[in-house]
Amino acid sequence: MKWLLFGLTLLAVCVFGLAVGQQWINPFDASGQDAVILWELRLPRLLTAFAVGGLLALAGAWFQVLLGNPLAEPYVLGVAGSASAGAVSGLMLMPDSAWVMSIGAFIGAWVGIVCVMFFSHLGANRMLLAGVVLAAFWSAVLALLLALLPEQGLFRAFSWMMGDLSHSDLPVSLLLLAWVVALVCGLLLSRSLDVLLLGERHAEALGIDVKRLRQRLLLLASAVTALAVTAAGTIGFVGLVIPHLMRLLFGSLHRAVLPASAIGGGVLLMLADSAARTVIAPAELPVGILTAIIGVPVFLFLLLRRPT
Amino acid sequence: MKYFRLCCTVLCLWPGMLSAAPLERILALTPHACEMLYAIGASANIVGAVDYCDYPESATHLPRVGGYTGINVEAALRLHPDAAIVMNRNVKGITQLEKMGVKIISSNPVDFEAVFQDILRMGALTGHELKAKALVHKQRLSLERIRHFSNQFGADKIRVFYELWHDPIMTAGGPSFITALIKEAGGYNIFADVGLETPHVNVEAVIRAHPDIIIIPLEKRNLKERQVFWEHWLGKGNVRFAAINPDLLHRPGPRLIEGLELLQQALHDSSVLVQSRP
């Protein structure tokens, strides 16, 4: 029943996201200019939002279990910072190239991940600490790069840093494929992830090779984060809020949490981007602002409601 | 309203005009002020400038004291300036310069009348009143001519999309000087109703607004590339393109009138494709 409602919500949001914009278009009866706008502009953007939102929520759920910390999110270990630094470095080296920010972000994200990997053998808490310190380092590097960046590059850098779905360099099909692959990998690991909820000791005693699981999980979650950041810049709060919301709705077991997050994250980002396109149309707002505006109250509400 | 402002400006300046000796050593901390000083023959009074003061060519040889992120106070003071002309007092280092006894003069004109007043003011401050007055007179005549031409066509006929930046797509909104310039040139900025200075817009919004012409401030960008991009969405032949050197449109200085002339030409003469003068 819950899942049926959830599926219906997804469909409704998809149709709504297509229909809404500067002007309302009926998706079932569009022709001429409206059809071009609907299928060539709104649809790819909607699907990008869905895939990126889903990937971020999946990564968030994984990082929370990996670090045994409900406050973890995809950017907690500094991957967003290193990706941003990479993107801005790319912009400095080749300010006129179209792909340069995406390539820079992807390389930057992996540099950040490799740095974190050095600490993956430590326990969850120390790894989290190392990640938070690395994140601070990357944001300092980013600030330095921004100070050196020529003025013309600043628009692009800031719009990317606040999350921008208006022109993803990655093809939509690749993102959707990644969404499917990530979800399948997650489901294959779901039983191990459940056991990891009991803590590392208990998980090991129950026969899980925790060290290997953590490494795989870190790699998977980081790869997914890197891809999402490359596609749409740094979009906050989806990865933090959605897994918690889904645990409230569907319980803690990952065979439910992971698919629910993959869909729920997509739904939230589709809604946020629809709002970003519409609220001050014909002008746009950065989507990252809207996820935070929607995400923060939801998160605080959860914090008040949940027993400590 | 304009006259009121004019009177105020004149009144404020009056005592200075009478009493003070001409300023000998000036820091031009904004490019339009630098251009104004050159245009009224006061270039000898400039002792320092900021990175992007690049017109006329000889201005590039001026000692540099900062960039858009802020002013290097030490470098500035080493030039023993009497005064500094700034666009925005909030730039880092300005307050400190003021504390060290450098007179800070703000110049941020938001319409043509203000540009003219600032040129006259620079003339008064540097003792080049006559040349300043002559320049303003000439510019007023040019502006009259442009307005007359625009009036012939009836306003708001030509729909203009001003692509301030392409990634993300940014344009000039209602409150911006650009919207006023487009209007003076006899066009209508399709995003004139957006109440933001530099709004982000998307392709859909541009498609719906049906622009007749897309103006691209050619700033290290490939016009051909933008042409291909927009023709894909708007259809080949449905829209014209023109590139204009952004320094002529974005700097409220003596060359603004030249920028306006180019804009008008681009709007009304369909043979114009790329315009850029040195």
Next chain:
Amino acid sequence: MSALLELEQIAVERGGSAVISDLSCSIHAGEITVVLGPNGAGKSSLLLAMAGLIPVTGRLELNGKILETYARAELSRQVAWQGSLPPTEFGLTVKQRLALAAADPAIDVEITATEMDVAALLSRPLGELSSGERQRVELAALMLRDTPVWLLDEPTAHLDLKHQIHCITMLKQQAEAGRAIVTVLHDIQQAMAIADFVILVDGKCAEGQGGTAYGEAADLLNSATLSELFDAPVVEQGDVLIADYGVTRE
């Protein structure tokens, strides 16, 4: 009859310094071995070592095979460990937690839950339970682990009297059914009730003088040994040993 667990000159470290050294003992099926000692003596570390959760030096064999050579999954079919209470952050319910312990999903969690008096808690999240209730859930989780060896770290902690007795009785029954049980206990009476063998850990390993002792319960559980071990008065009263609290009620 060969030993299930064989320890020979085992040394265990905690935080870089040795807490247990030179311990040898054998754990057989059907026997209960109680580990006694003061706080910080290394009892929990010893149990973790036996469960293969931390490294040891010396010879530690399970079924005649070096324990470290077992794969995780295989080891978990041989040895079950009950230790600290699991974290509650992610809202697992009691039922979900128990299902995670059951190796075979087909095992009926509810029967065990009823047996261990946690059936009424099944749908509640772990975070809403008291420590005692959570401890009972952990014991129920252990009951679902049908392994030859059970390692328990203070199974009666947090429990009320009824459930302490229930727990001790359960351990006795399990041993009689053929399980090998090693348990850390703090209560001398509980130890006396079920111990076949005793491991004493005095926590003075770092000072180079103390050590460990292993032997039959009957030989080691006496007032002199325990008084020295705990550095606290333990007296005999009839057949039983009790702690002397030094206060009397008028």
